[in-house]
Amino acid sequence: MLMPKRVKWRKQMRGRMKGLSYRGSEVIFGDLGLKALEPGWVTARQIEAARRAIVRTMRRRGKFWIRIFPDKPVTRKPAETRMGKGKGNVEYWVAVVRPGRIMFEVGGGLPLEVAQEALRLAQYKFSIKTKIVGRLDQSGGEG
Amino acid sequence: MEKVVLQANRREVVGKQVRALRRQGLLPAVIYGHHIQPINIVLDAHEAGLVLPRLSSSQLVVVEVNGERHNALVREKQRHPVTDALIHVDFHVVSMTEKLRVMVSIEFVGEAPAVKNFNGIVVPSKEELEIECLPDDLPNRIVVDLGELAEIGDAIHVRDISLPPRVTVLEDPDEVIVVITAPITEAELEAAETVAGVEPEVIEKGKKEEEDFD
Numbered sequence: 001m002l003m004p005k006r007v008k009w010r011k012q013m014r015g016r017m018k019g020l021s022y023r024g025s026e027v028i029f030g031d032l033g034l035k036a037l038e039p040g041w042v043t044a045r046q047i048e049a050a051r052r053a054i055v056r057t058m059r060r061r062g063k064f065w066i067r068i069f070p071d072k073p074v075t076r077k078p079a080e081t082r083m084g085k086g087k088g089n090v091e092y093w094v095a096v097v098r099p100g101r102i103m104f105e106v107g108g109g110l111p112l113e114v115a116q117e118a119l120r121l122a123q124y125k126f127s128i129k130t131k132i133v134g135r136l137d138q139s140g141g142e143g
Numbered sequence: 144m145e146k147v148v149l150q151a152n153r154r155e156v157v158g159k160q161v162r163a164l165r166r167q168g169l170l171p172a173v174i175y176g177h178h179i180q181p182i183n184i185v186l187d188a189h190e191a192g193l194v195l196p197r198l199s200s201s202q203l204v205v206v207e208v209n210g211e212r213h214n215a216l217v218r219e220k221q222r223h224p225v226t227d228a229l230i231h232v233d234f235h236v237v238s239m240t241e242k243l244r245v246m247v248s249i250e251f252v253g254e255a256p257a258v259k260n261f262n263g264i265v266v267p268s269k270e271e272l273e274i275e276c277l278p279d280d281l282p283n284r285i286v287v288d289l290g291e292l293a294e295i296g297d298a299i300h301v302r303d304i305s306l307p308p309r310v311t312v313l314e315d316p317d318e319v320i321v322v323i324t325a326p327i328t329e330a331e332l333e334a335a336e337t338v339a340g341v342e343p344e345v346i347e348k349g350k351k352e353e354e355d356f357d
Contacts (some may be wrong), residue, residue, distance in 0.1 A: 003341075003343060005341075005344065006344050006346050007344070007345055007346065009345070010345050020223075025222075025224035025225075037225060038253075061262055062264060063264050065297045079262045099225045100224025107268060109254075109255065109264060109265035136222065
């Protein structure tokens with residue numbers, strides 16, 4: 001599963017997920033992408049499950065890109081523990097995703113129907129609403 | 144090809160107040176260039192939404208601002224991150240007698256035989272090419288045929304591109320535009336799947352401080 005190799009601090013505060021994803025909101029590498037429609041924490045486990053679904057559908061054709069990285073540690077206190085005595089242990093890693101973020105992209109000569117099916121199966125792996133989007137236009141001066 | 148004409152009006156409203164214009168079905172835009180003062184304009188959002196997504200960054204449009212015609216290129220389209228609706232457009236006025244340097248998008252057409260026969264992966268390394276020419280000679284897009292890529296490792300370079308006369312490419316002729324790479328092998332796939340979750344290394348004093356708590 002994805003996680004950072006080195007971190008500056010072992011634990012983090014939860015933070016806020018206000019606003020939209022103004023960066024990383026367009027498909028740039030592949031032909032189709034998976035766009036987040038809600039804010040949320042996407043866990044490394046969900047990313048891995050989606051990645052497996054995509055890889056299996058693609059069957060060694062084409063290429064895919066993961067555009068998010070779980071760099072935020074989430075801690076949890078053990079069950080039946082009294083409050084206090086410090087923050088819990090790091091249990092898993094999440095990527096903070098805001099609405100508009102392109103999470104996955106597929107392309108590289110992959111037939112369109114296969115690309116759509118791969119992303120459709122990947123959609124089930126996330127706890128947030130997503131939609132499949134294509135490239136907006138070949139180029140309009142963006143980027 | 145006939146030029147696209149967009150009707151626009153001058154706009155006095157600037158800043159966050161332009162949201163009110165969007166609610167009225169208008170699209171705020173700006174028009175600027177080498178020889179003119181920037182003008183804030185508004186377009187009809189519906190009409191612009193039909194025309195602008197089909198325009199490439201190197202396609203000339205005529206923006207008619209209160210009867211005054213400007214030849215321009217679409218420099219930037221700002222979109223809403225979630226809905227992808229247009230929220231603002233920049234037009235760059237060009238002089239028809241001066242040479243321009245423009246990024247022209249590359250369009251890949253056809254199917255590479257290497258994909259069909261060897262499961263190769265098409266990896267485009269360039270999406271745009273920088274060219275220099277007069278506005279009248281501007282190609283809308285550069286078409287690259289993938290049909291020549293027969294084997295894995297085959298590539299199309301900048302030097303292989305045929306462009307209309309009077310158009311100069313400003314990029315290195317040896318640069319690769321698209322290449323066919325080998326598909327991922329089973330071993331690579333397995334190796335990628337069996338990456339064990341290792342504890343990340345903590346830099347600096349994060350660890351020390353934590354130990355102080357105990």
